[in-house]
Amino acid sequence: MSGSLSIQVGQLARRSVLRTLRQPAQIVPALVFPLFLLAVNASGLQDATELPGFPTDSYLTFVLAVPFIQGALFSVMNSGTDLARDIETGFLNRLALTPLRGAALLSGLLAGSFLLGVVQAAAYLSVGLLAGAELAAGPAGALVILALSVCITVAFGTIGLFAALRFGSGEAVQGLFPVFFVFLFLSSMALPLDLLTTDWFHAIASANPISYLLQAFRSLLIEGWNLGELALGFGIAAAIFTVGMLAATSALKTRLVRT
């Protein structure tokens, strides 16, 4: 990275991080909502562990993977809403008058998502383990969970950036939330793929990449080290990041031409 590009990224990253830190309304729901659902689901569905073939006797351990994905969904909203606000207030227009590079803008804006990803992952894992969840992969596994969670959060953040640049409105970005929730709900969120007995639901969940992101977390929590599951999880996160960045870069070019 050239010197000027690193300075540009650094400045925007600093602004993105400060803006995230100064908005408790972004951080608190992203922490509280997934933890509330974790508590309710872990207690309400504990009996599911009695199903033949369920991989663990602790539903809390099984469902602890879910908050990491829910937290990443908040990243879509937060990164997208922040950028949409910059568009709505004319800040992006002013940036367009500077020699700022598009790559710097997008990378810098993702710094807020990165920070939120670290805070979220640490909070979910700590609360889960304190509540009695198991971590078969041990302390090193905790680090990999943090890394995977941050990768997914940043990858999802690129989709928020794309939506903001494409639609230019915070309301439109907020409208994506239900769409992403649908992806989560139509996955192996509540039961392993093998135990999804409804055929059409099993087919959809098997084709849904969210199921494999969840499985990557679960492999560390329940099995130990399963390199195939982890590679698939990191690979899907990388694919989402690549597609999201390409789409956002293209939308940024269009947006800057418009303005």
Place this chain on the structure above:
Amino acid sequence: MSRAAGIAAVARAVAWRSIHNFLTNPAFLLPAVMFPLFFFISFAGGLAAIGEVPGFDFPSGYTAFQFVFVLLQSAAFGGVFTGFAMARDFESGFGRRYMLAAGHRSGIVAGYALAALIRSFITWGILTAVALIAGMNVSGSAGEIIALYTLAILVNVAATMWAAGVALRVRSIQGGPLMQFPTFLVLFLAPVYVPLDLLSGWIHAIASINPVTALLEAGRGFISGDPVLVGAAFAIGITLVALFTLWAKGGLRSAEAAG
């Protein structure tokens, strides 16, 4: 014009505008219809195996078991979403024009409540059709099914009055989380996934004293043709409507005082 006729005239006008906005704006219509459907698909499809958990003995099957929860949930959120519309109207100044124009201001709240009910009828119609197509077993008699939908109406009116009380006090869409989160909380701290008897620990203790539990158990009794807690459920429903109507009237006084 008598007082009742005056209130009815105001209510009709407010309800017509609210329903017109709801039906002509996909941003309002789609989430109201899609959210309950996705909850239903996710719970009934993705958790079907829960019906095989030892001790789970619901004669009409897991689809009907979850249908009742999603029906009552959509009833409650139909009321909350109407509260959002009310808050938006007051934030934009339209609510103040209502207050100036209406001869009987309680008709404004009644109009929003009527709109919430009509919105819910649309949602319930689609939800019920999807559930029947998905093969839901209905063992209850026609009278019991009418009783189930009557319970849902009580929940809808109570939720609308709760949200209206908040909207009229806050008079901004920023009051949205205050309307939504307690509703979400009280719904999910009930026996959502399995009957109360199969819950254990803290969730059992809370669900046992949660009034929504009686509503859910009565609703599930109706659909399976084995009514339980009927008197308690209707008493709770009517009490909630009465209490939250007082809360909404207090909100109306607050909005009047604010000018």
